Amino acid sequence: MDIQLLGGKVILLTGGTEGIGYECAKVYCEAGAKVSIVSNNLESIQQAKKSFDNDCIHYILADVSVARDIENAVAETIKRFGKIDIVHNNAGISSPSSTVCDTSDEEWDKLFNVNVKGIYHTTKYAISQLTKTRGVILNTGSLVGEIGQERHAAYAATKGAVSALTKSMALDYAADGVRVNAIAPAGVWTPMLRSWSRQQINKEEIEEYLDNIHALGYCPDSDVIADACLFLISEQARFITGCILPVTGGAELGYRKLLQSNPTAV
Template identity: 30%
Template sequence: MSDLQGRVAIVTGGAAGIGRATALLFARAGARVVVADRAEEAARAVVAEIEREGGEAMFQHVDVSREEDCAAMVKAAVERFGRLDIAFNNAGMPGRVSKTEDQGFAHWHRIIDVNLNGVFHCMVHELRAMKEHGGSIVNTASVAGVRGAPFSSAYAASKHGVIGLTRSAAREYGRYGIRINAICPGVVKTAMAEELATASPPGTADALLAASILRRPGEPEEAAELVMWLCSDKASFVAGAHYMIDGGLTA
């Protein structure tokens, strides 16, 4: 498989879960990959796995809530590989499970800083790097970005914002050959999903699965396949869209 041969991709939150699965898939498709994360040891393990398989990758430390980290990430990608063609803005954090009045202002600002401002910080610098030759950007939203999420209002607000940002920027940058889309995962087997399930009232995760069509959690690799398609030429007519990958939870 060589759908991305010669292209350069950034994956934030690349150390685990959907980010890790996507970084590996990109590399297997021929892309050179920047695995960006705060978790250095786990991210370097992903880089090592890519290199063992014959691919090319590098680690970049990034806290997406810090604009200067995102600028440095894009700069490092271009300096190492010469260009930037693909960006998967996937880094995020789960919200606190509580009533809106109890979410707390500090928690609210932290969720928005990581999940929404983080995507914006990345996109500003990615777009500047792609304007001359085009590219593809995929942002991670959530099923909570298209419907209410009781007891997770900060998280839901951040993910609604990601979809609004995705659609708005897509309308601006299509003229430069840059396609911008989002994915909206439901329950996927990741550490973050496990953390959220543990913090939620007993039975919440089971109820979500029971409400879905397929009645099972997704695998990170299944989400990665969607990201891969959106970043490939096979999705050349797809822009400004947000794709549900939730086992039919929102059907």
């Protein structure tokens, strides 16, 4: 990897202290970027500080669902690093694992406020910087936004919204030279997936199930997603916008068939 692939770039990364976001922050720093990480979890920030070179990373305690928090996070990033070239909207939640009718109003609203409205907030407050730098927005979506998922209706709905929003934003900001794309993983071993797996009715079979839904035969760790994210935000992807890039190990090629043959798998 060219260690200067992101040389001189400044990235605002939400949800960057664990899982996919953590691996992305690590890869982005290795590629030469400065990264401002937004997290609403002080404990996870403190844990991440033990692993990262803090000359590369700046941490901000903020909630993506709160407009004032993100307005302040953008201003703090600019004060610290002087500009913003890239916004990676990675923060997200998945709970509850339930049908529409079993999802409460509060759970529904929280999912949309974090997973979708968080993108609205970062874009609203950072777009003036991105138009100056002819920058990039990357959203972390999911394969389930395209194909759905049993007992995960609200989460799948938010990821479908992320895909549609990504394409609309790509059209809106193309004239300003701002590219907007999304990454769409299938199963990836993260703390959030571990939490999800514990909510399933057949917990003992979940690991094997997650391996089997991927055509390549295994459920990956977050580093495979981080490598794809690095490509999409770099100049190597300079003519790509409005793309929902599946990084799925071929999960969509056999996912529906597997669910039909094993309807209690998820």
